[in-house]
Structures are given as C-alpha cells and as structure tokens.
Amino acid sequence: MPNENNGKTDPVCKMTVDIDSLHVEYLGSHFYFCSEQCKERFNKNPHLYVGKTGTPSPKQQGMHIIKRRSIRLDTPVTTDIRQQLIEVLMGMMGIKQVNIEGDLIQIHYDLLEATAEQIEKAIERSGAQLEKVWKERLKRAFVHYIEETELENLEHQNESHGCHH
Helix, strand or coil, X not given: CCCHHHCEXXXXXXXXXXXXXXXEEECCEEEEECXXXXXXXXXXXXXXXXXXXXXXXXXXXXXXXXXXXXEEECCCCCHHHHHHHHHHHHCCCCEEEEEEECCEEEEEEECCCCXXXXXXXXXXXXXXXXXXXXXXXXXXXXXXXXXXXXXXXXXXXXXXXXXXX
C-alpha cells in the first residue's frame, strides 16, 4: 500500500498534488486534482482519464488532442489587458500557446486538459469581453458542441474497447 502522505497524481494534468487538495470519488477510488479546471475536466468525461482493466484511458496512453482556435473579443485590448490575458491563459492547464493581436486571440491547447468553454470563461473573468454578435456566439457554441462530441466519442471508444456486446 503506497504512503498517502507522498501525494497523488492528478489524472488530468499528471501533476503531483497533496492529498488535501480537491478530490472526487469515482468507481470506489479517490482522485485528486491540482485545480478546479482539472476536476471539472475529469467530472465531465472521467473515462478519458481512468482506464478499464487491461485498457488504459486516452490520457494514460499519453494522448494529446491539440486544438487551435481563434477567439474574437468585443474590442481590441490595451497592452496591459493583453499581458494580463496572456498570463491568465498561460496559467491554465493545457494551454500551449497564446497570441493576441488587436481583438483576436489565437490559442493552442490540449483538449484533454482544457476546453474552449473553459478558456472563454477565463477570458471573461479577466475582464475582456467576447464578441457578442450572433454570428460569433453561434460559432463559439458550435465549437463547444464539436469538442463535447469529440470527447464523448473518444470516451465511449475507450469504454467499449475490448468489450463484447
């Protein structure tokens, strides 16, 4: 039995975390997280991170799903806000690259660690406003739907792998 005082590995980002950190119980096991972001990702699609007997999950297999998105803001940002946005976004798990020019954020991220929806929430918490015209809102909603579908399909492929129906 491992010594629990040594900490645990976050199943989403693979960081070592203290056992007093955020945690959930799933399938009779306790899972510990470094942040609300990782806990939220796990709760949404746990089988992307937890394998079945004899079948490792996509994350356990070392899989990465890198996405490149452009997110338009309501107005161009000042230099100060631009720097603040970059710091907030780069502080998130799974964010690989951020570039902000005027009112356009170009971002690369690992979908197994962050979603466009989580990124947009972080942008809004930092004080920047996302473009509100219906076309941009519809585009963002479509991206959310595509990401959810991709993750659910990957999770179900993992669940059914090796099972006989």
